Amino acid sequence: MTDRQNVLFVVFDQFRADCLFGDLAPHVELPTLRALMKESVSFSNNYTVCAPCGPARASLLTGQYAMNHRSVRNGTPLRHDTPNLATELRKAGRLPLLYGYTDSAQDPRTLPPADPRLTSYEEVMTGFEEVVRQRFEDAGGPWISHLVRKGYKLSRETIFRPVGPEIDDPALYDAADSDTAFLTDATLSDLLLRPPGWVAHLTYIRPHPPFVAPEPYNRMFDKDTMPAPRDTRDNHPFLAPARAYQSMTSVVKGFDNRAEDADAVARIRSVYMGLAAEVDEHLGRVIAFLKQTGQYENTLIVVTSDHGELLGDFGCWGKSHYYDAAFHTPLIIRAPGHEAQAGTIRDEMVESIDITPTILDLLGVDIPDSMDGRSLRPFLEGTCPDDWPDYSYSELDFGNPIKPTRFETELGIGPDEANLAILRERDHTLVQFGAALPPILFDKTAAGEAADVSHTPGAAETILRMTQKMLRHRMQNPDGLFARTMITSEGPKRGTGSPVQPAEAVS
Secondary structure: OOOOOEEEEEOOOOOOHHHOOOOOOOHHHHHHHHHHHHHOOOHHHHHHHOOOOHHHHHHHHHOOHHHHHHOOOOOOOOOOOOHHHHHHHOOOOOOOEEOOOOOOOHHHHHHHOOOOHHHOOOOOOOEEEEEEEOOOOOOOOHHHHHHOOOOOOOOOOOHHHHHHHHOOOOOOOOHHHHHHHHHHHHHHHHHHHOOOOEEEEEEOOOOOOOOOOOOOOOHHHOOHOOOOOOOOOOOOOHHHHHHHHHHHHHHHHOOOOOOOHHHHHHHHHHHHHHHHHHHHHHHHHHHHHHHHOOOHHHHHEEEEEEOOOOOOHOOOOOOOOOOOOEEOEEEEEOOOOHHHHHEEEEEEOOEHHHHHHHHHHOOOOOOOOOOOOOOOOOHOOOOOOOOOOOEEEEEEEEEOOOOOHHHHHHHOOOOOOEEEEEEEEOEEEEEOOOOOOOOEEEEEOOOOOHHHOOOHHHHHHHHHHHHHHHHHHHHHHOOOOOOEEEEEOOOEOOOOOOOOEEEHHHH
């Protein structure tokens, strides 16, 4: 193992990558992240391999595609013995500290039937040491207690409702008492007492909805300069239930009758930018703490998000969709000893499952065969492996085996059919459904995601090529826990999995 570096692994919730790389970037000020990028290697084409929160974090922390870990919905248990970042760090003598949440539904085989942990999808993933509890469904737990002690009059109905008649009016709490501020305060208070060599997984709920922000963040950015959502000419059967499943009024509390007009959408998009700016500011506090305590130069810093947010693009909100905005996430890695590449922005296609293997690799910890992702260390060293994929692969499950979802009832399908897979190349995106729905093809060199070109001349050949590529991907990436292990007369042995050299190249 390398010397005992600190690790700061920060995950925002529902943070769109184009706030840093894309159309929204000019409309939101993120000075902390931009300063960090100048000292880091950033990845402009990083995609989460699944959504929503629970499945996304399962993949992020286990390094597995959803097709392998199968914790595909909020509330679908993750097998308790699935190797993850925390379990592997513990094997190496490191204590993985959790400040926030992992949204991990527990394996019911390991707990008594009446155990309260089996009533929430927001439990802690195996291996993590929960230091500061922050959950969405209980509105933060300790954070609520903090607000009550400060004298706030609140309830579950009012905590996330803007105070005022307009959709972008401020939250009932001051900026110094927000959930983001509280989590940062608690984290810094704890880290101040930790000896060097700590590993901190810091997970901010924001800018996840409900979209409400304290002053000044609620109107920090001018709604009148917000770019309008992207539009679409498509009418795929998936879109109607997707738009109904999560509408504009579902992402803000107390405005059920507010029309989804251009003014309301602009206001909400502005609040979202304010929430993004708020987490940026508090991340700045954490980085300032590292510098003030002399720990910055010896801290591996990784910043990403679990998934994105549609923000009204194509008439959609949330992340239960196939559009890039739901899956495209920022990724910034500042690794001590790799300063030569500082300020580099890599545009290769990388995936959320690559992050845990990267952290383990940089700490000198073995990467389990169960992990589908690959270490990004070569990019931190200025190279790209010859066999690095030229695509990314993502999945979304939109069914429910207990209570049928709107997708299931409106499309007339069952939970085993209610899923889709996405293959993204630089020029094309293919969406394949588990149900008998038509595939979708986007041409990024033409109309992009604004138009499905699957029925245009020449599209059939591209769809066939990409479908075969998706099939090969699934065949080459099954659950790898024992894929390289063989039982022999001398006991279990593990191979490397390296490709066999061509005969003429063998010495």
